[in-house]
Amino acid sequence: MSRAACLLVIISLMSPAAEALDNGLALKPTMGWLHWERFMCNIDCDTDPNNCISEHLYMQMADVMVKEGWKEAGYEYVCIDDCWPSHQRDAQGRLQADPKRFPGGIKKLADYIHSNGLKLGIYADVGDKTCAGYPGSLGYYEKDAQTFADWDVDLLKFDGCFMNRALLGEGYTNMSKALNNTGRPILYSCEWPLYEWPLKQPNYTAIRETCNHWRNFDDVFDSWSSVKSILDWTAAHQDIIVPAAGPGGWNDPDMLVIGNFGLSHDQQESQMALWAIMASPLLMSNDLRDICPRSKELLQNKRIIDISQDSMGKQGYRTAKGNNFEVWERPLSKNRLAVAVLNKLETGGPRGFNIGAAPGWKICGPQCNVTQILPQYKEMGVQTQQSKIIVSVNPSGTALLTVTPISSDFTRLHKLNWQGTFVRRKHTIL
Numbered sequence: 387m388s389r390a391a392c393l394l395v396i397i398s399l400m401s402p403a404a405e406a407l408d409n410g411l412a413l414k415p416t417m418g419w420l421h422w423e424r425f426m427c428n429i430d431c432d433t434d435p436n437n438c439i440s441e442h443l444y445m446q447m448a449d450v451m452v453k454e455g456w457k458e459a460g461y462e463y464v465c466i467d468d469c470w471p472s473h474q475r476d477a478q479g480r481l482q483a484d485p486k487r488f489p490g491g492i493k494k495l496a497d498y499i500h501s502n503g504l505k506l507g508i509y510a511d512v513g514d515k516t517c518a519g520y521p522g523s524l525g526y527y528e529k530d531a532q533t534f535a536d537w538d539v540d541l542l543k544f545d546g547c548f549m550n551r552a553l554l555g556e557g558y559t560n561m562s563k564a565l566n567n568t569g570r571p572i573l574y575s576c577e578w579p580l581y582e583w584p585l586k587q588p589n590y591t592a593i594r595e596t597c598n599h600w601r602n603f604d605d606v607f608d609s610w611s612s613v614k615s616i617l618d619w620t621a622a623h624q625d626i627i628v629p630a631a632g633p634g635g636w637n638d639p640d641m642l643v644i645g646n647f648g649l650s651h652d653q654q655e656s657q658m659a660l661w662a663i664m665a666s667p668l669l670m671s672n673d674l675r676d677i678c679p680r681s682k683e684l685l686q687n688k689r690i691i692d693i694s695q696d697s698m699g700k701q702g703y704r705t706a707k708g709n710n711f712e713v714w715e716r717p718l719s720k721n722r723l724a725v726a727v728l729n730k731l732e733t734g735g736p737r738g739f740n741i742g743a744a745p746g747w748k749i750c751g752p753q754c755n756v757t758q759i760l761p762q763y764k765e766m767g768v769q770t771q772q773s774k775i776i777v778s779v780n781p782s783g784t785a786l787l788t789v790t791p792i793s794s795d796f797t798r799l800h801k802l803n804w805q806g807t808f809v810r811r812k813h814t815i816l
């Protein structure tokens with residue numbers, strides 16, 4: 387290959403596969419809170435007024451987000467999921483919030499959220515009905531987009547239940563256009579590929595042009611097996627989905643369930659670390675009014691959030707697996723690298739892993755600076771390619787590190803090499 391052709395390949399590998407949806411939003415992975423996994427379709431406000439889907443829930447969550455450092459940490463969107471509307475549209479055919487649970491209506495709720503310096507997300511469905519059986523938007527895309535814009539909504543999660551799979555692309559694209567035509571910037575969160583995979587391999591170029599993020603796989607549950615299945619699916623499909631991610635459009639592996647009931651602390655650290663490596667939206671689904679201090683500290687960990695929000699906006703890959711370890715690596719701005727080592731063995735105690743075996747460690751020639759972020763913050767100082775640093779990883783836990791190359795000459799050369807080899811490399815077995 388000529389030098390020029392080689393450069394072209396490198397440049398194309400350095401930028402995402404396609405143009406992102408051009409609405410100026412989601413230049414970094416979205417951060418916020420989304421009700422679904424924790425509060426589901428609890429509409430029983432008579433017996434459970436504190437936890438039912440009502441305007442109070444979002445107002446209280448917004449209050450806590452401001453008071454308890456969530457907003458300052460970067461969490462910005464307060465998002466409503468399914469079960470908010472009335473079962474009937476109004477006389478003009480518009481969606482309306484359930485009058486008993488949202489007596490002020492969505493516009494008032496948006497005003498409240500905005501007065502706290504936060505943004506409001508809402509939920510609808512591309513088909514006849516939402517997944518929980520509320521009115522769908524099929525046949526009403528313009529009307530619903532305009533209603534959301536009139537209410538000053540900032541994000542739409544658009545689900546894919548009760549829709550002819552062959553028409554998913556058309557439906558998601560038409561809603562994207564309808565949102566755009568309102569003139570209000572509304573972040574567009576899709577589930578298009580998740581519903582399309584059973585039919586055919588989705589067209590991620592079209593998806594990236596249409597949506598700001600997109601769910602690919604099953605709903606997250608509050609369990610380690612669920613988090614693991616999402617990681618496994620992502621790694622198995624990474625050559626298809628990772629190149630589609632970049633500023634303006636992201637793969638969405640679903641909500642963070644940190645701070646709930648099902649994950650041990652090590653597993654919570656694994657979810658946080660891997661969601662940062664995957665450049666995933668960080669949408670928590672938990673009860674911020676009652677969350678344990680360790681989970682809160684983890685979710686607000688600035689060093690992990692900095693990886694998630696890195697300005698280069700490249701999603702990471704699983705680069706190696708073997709001996710019940712997985713190595714995931716994400717290239718960061720300034721030629722840095724984030725490395726996560728996941729211990730998949732769910733028995734025994736902490737196991738040592740030689741971080742020098744991580745494929746990306748080659749950036750340590752001649753020298754690099756290493757910082758461990760999880761399980762504890764530790765400056766590990768200057769290292770070389772020959773260094774043997776053993777990190778200790780608990781069962782189902784993750785060690786997370788950043789690696790900064792030192793020599794600038796090498797850095798420049800490496801950058802080309804790294805970008806060129808990253809997506810093509812086959813998994814190494816450790």
Ligand code: GLA
Pocket residue numbers: 422467468516517518545577605
């Ligand atoms: C689907 C989605 C979930 C949630 C529910 C609501 O299952 O994937 O994220 O929105 O519907 O009914």
